[in-house]
Amino acid sequence: MSTATYAVRDSVTMLRRNLKHMVRYPSQTLMLIGLPLLFLLLFVHVFGGALGSGLPGARAGDRGDYLTFITPGVLVMAVASVSISTAVSVATDMTGGIIDRFRTMPIAKVSVLTGHVLGAxxxxxxxxxxxxxxxVLLGLGTAASATQWSAFVGLLMLLSFAMTWFAxxxxxxxxxPEAASNWPMIFILLPFTGSGFVPVESMPAGLRWFAGHQPFTPVMDAVRGxxxxxxxxxxxLGAIGWCAVIGLVGYLWSRRLYRTRSAN
Structure with a gap:
């Protein structure tokens, strides 16, 4: 059996381990799903009438227009919320002694991190x-073609892959693990300072510049389009470029940290 085959087999085993954790602790997954759902319902039903009126071409008090506008931001927030769980899970493995046990076993080193990534x-x-x-149940409509649907799903999964490696x-x-739960919180906040909940054009000059140059804004704009x-x-193209940068930095940083921390 080749080295690559061993790595794939071990990665699948580690994925199974992470999936078993998900099944054993369903409350964690429910919380990850619940946070973006809470924001979706809150902003549509509480703030949607007022904020939707400020959208270009929107009818006064139309929550449907605002639902269409903010759904990409909430989807990005859903990916970001999973990154918190991933960071905590990895930190728990690193500080709980399980990595030391894995090092004594004949498994591919890459499989430990790959299992976390696939599970996330x-x-x-x-x-x-x-x-x-x-x-959709709230009334979201779409004019996307089959090709655009594929691009929509592909872009969100690419963002998930990139964000997971960074997490x-x-x-x-x-x-x-406590510190790991706090560090990714910035990713939850970035959609608020981008084009997730209000148009970038409506922001003050300094914040507008930041919103236009942060990584989540092109992703949300691409998903919305x-x-x-x-x-x-x-x-x-901007969204794909940012995902590639985030994913590459996360992967290289993860590989370096895992090698140095495992050697200690």
Whole structure:
């Protein structure tokens, strides 16, 4: 059996381990799904009438227009919320002694982190499906073609993959699981300072500059355009570029941290 085959087999085993944790502690997954759902319901039903009136071309008090506008931001928030769980899970493994046991076993080193990444992507898929399903029940409409639907799903999973590797790095860098639960919180806040809940054009100059240059804004704009059936090439390419940067930095940082911390 080749080295690559061993790595795949061990990664599947570690994925199974993480899925068993999800089944054993369903409350954690429910909390990850519940947070973005809470924001979706809160902003649509409490603030939607007022904020929706400020959207370009929107009818006064129309919550449907605002639902269409904020759904991409809530979907990105769902991916970000899973990153918190991933960072805590990795930090728990690193500080709880299980990694020392894994090092004594004949398993591929990469499989430990790969299992966390794959497990987190399963959680992200569940969270995204739940949020999007509730948005549809609330009246979300879409003009996306089959190709745009594929791009919509692909972009969100690419974001999940990139964010998960970055969360793994944060979990490895954190000295305790408690610290690991706090560091990724910035990802929950970024959609608020981007185009997630209000148009960037409505922000003050300094904040508008930050919103236009932070990584989540092109992702949310691309998702919004794909759902509307008229994606902008610039936002899609920008979203893919940011996902590639985040994922590459997270992967390289994770590999370095895992190698150095496991050697200690």
């Amino acid at each position: 992507m399963v959680q992200s898929a569940l969270a995204l499906a739940a949020v999007f399903g509730v948005a 793994v790095a944060l979990g490895l860098a954190a000295p305790t 794909l759902l509307a059936g008229s994606p902008g090439a610039g936002s899609v």
